[in-house]
Amino acid sequence: MMMQQSHDMQAFKDVLSKSKHIIAVAGAGLSAASGIPTFRGAGGMWRKYNAMSLATPEGFHENPSLCWQFYHYRRETANKAQPNAAHNALGAFSLPSIRHLIAPESSFTLITQNVDGLSVLALEKALESATDADLNVEQPKILEMHGRLFDVKCTKAECGHVEFNRTSPICAALQGTEDLVEANAMDPDIPRADLPRCSKCNALARPGVVWFGEMPVHLDTIEGLVGRADLCLVVGTSSTVYPAAVYAEVVAENGGKVAVFNLDRSEGDEDANFLFLGPCEETLPEALS
Ligand code: BJW
Ligand code: ZN
Numbered sequence: 001m002m003m004q005q006s007h008d009m010q011a012f013k014d015v016l017s018k019s020k021h022i023i024a025v026a027g028a029g030l031s032a033a034s035g036i037p038t039f040r041g042a043g044g045m046w047r048k049y050n051a052m053s054l055a056t057p058e059g060f061h062e063n064p065s066l067c068w069q070f071y072h073y074r075r076e077t078a079n080k081a082q083p084n085a086a087h088n089a090l091g092a093f094s095l096p097s098i099r100h101l102i103a104p105e106s107s108f109t110l111i112t113q114n115v116d117g118l119s120v121l122a123l124e125k126a127l128e129s130a131t132d133a134d135l136n137v138e139q140p141k142i143l144e145m146h147g148r149l150f151d152v153k154c155t156k157a158e159c160g161h162v163e164f165n166r167t168s169p170i171c172a173a174l175q176g177t178e179d180l181v182e183a184n185a186m187d188p189d190i191p192r193a194d195l196p197r198c199s200k201c202n203a204l205a206r207p208g209v210v211w212f213g214e215m216p217v218h219l220d221t222i223e224g225l226v227g228r229a230d231l232c233l234v235v236g237t238s239s240t241v242y243p244a245a246v247y248a249e250v251v252a253e254n255g256g257k258v259a260v261f262n263l264d265r266s267e268g269d270e271d272a273n274f275l276f277l278g279p280c281e282e283t284l285p286e287a288l289s
Contacts, residue, residue, distance in 0.1 A: 019231035029236020033084040033281040065190040071207040072174040073181035083122035089285040091122035151208025154198035161200040239267040
């Protein structure tokens with residue numbers, strides 16, 4: 001029998017209140033209201049820039065100058081951005097003291113594909129009003145599966161040094177190049193010696209994000225959480241990039257429920273139990289309150 005899809009917020013809240021192992025799988029739409037461009041769709045970055053030159057290890061090694069300018073631009077944009085109401089709703093829901101009023105005795109982890117760090121900032125803000133019970137929770141609250149924009153990673157395998165670095169600009173040679181990126185007129189010739197270097201061994205450094213063909217991070221933990229989840233919220237993702245694209249499907253196959261929050265239709269949303277079309281910065285605060 002065909003499943004009837006619901007758009008009823010109260011019916012969703014009833015399911016939420018009975019769920020015990022809740023996960024959210026988020027994508028670029030979560031940060032759209034914070035002024036961070038998405039990748040696909042109208043205005044998406046992969047419409048204007050070549051993903052294969054900028055978001056693959058091969059593209060980086062071919063031309064680290066172009067790649068670093070793109071990630072410098074992304075760092076500058078993220079540095080100026082603030083969490084929006086959707087990040088804040090997820091941040092508050094991560095605190096047991098708040099969540100247990102909505103979904104008693106449940107666990108919750110946010111699995112995000114975003115690299116901008118805004119969910120972490122929102123959680124830090126929520127933790128400012130946390131109770132002791134909130135602080136003692138051991139389970140991971142946020143898993144940034146595509147890495148972090150502000151991690152800078154050594155390209156030398158023997159070194160492997162990774163450093164969290166929010167410096168703006170990350171090096172003198174990149175200063176002002178964000179305007180060239182905006183105009184899609186990047187300079188392909190910044191000498192390697194002038195690009196970010198490893199602070200330990202001085203080899204060329206790279207952004208600490210996960211590119212196409214690379215293994216996402218925290219996969220073991222994520223697979224464990226997906227395997228036991230009884231509710232999966234899919235927030236602001238086109239659900240076209242693997243492995244994140246399959247998590248909702250796995251939860252559904254295991255008998256769990258899926259709720260999609262997206263501005264527009266997305267891959268596989270016809271199979272979700274709940275579909276809330278609209279800006280997640282509006283739908284999510286209502287759903288998680
Ligand atoms: C709103 C909104 C609002 C807007 N409110 N909503 C063929 C078949 C199957 C797989 C493959 C294949 N060929 C290659 C692969 C593997 C590849 C892949 O999936 N490719 C596909 C393109 C086909 N995947 C990989 O290589 C991954 N690694 C991997 O598979 O390792 C092997 C392995 C893993 C596990 C088990 C076994 C083996 C790595 C993928 C790395 C992706 N990297 C990027 C760049 C990261 C760094 C950076 O940020 O620059 O990650 S690409 C880009 O896409 C970025 C994103 O995280 C990712 C997902 O995009 P997202 O978030 O969904 O954004 P959009 O723009 O697509 O969608 C935004 C959505 O928001 C839209 O739906 C809007 O409607 C919505 N929206 N405003 C609500 N206000
Ligand atoms: Zn190094």
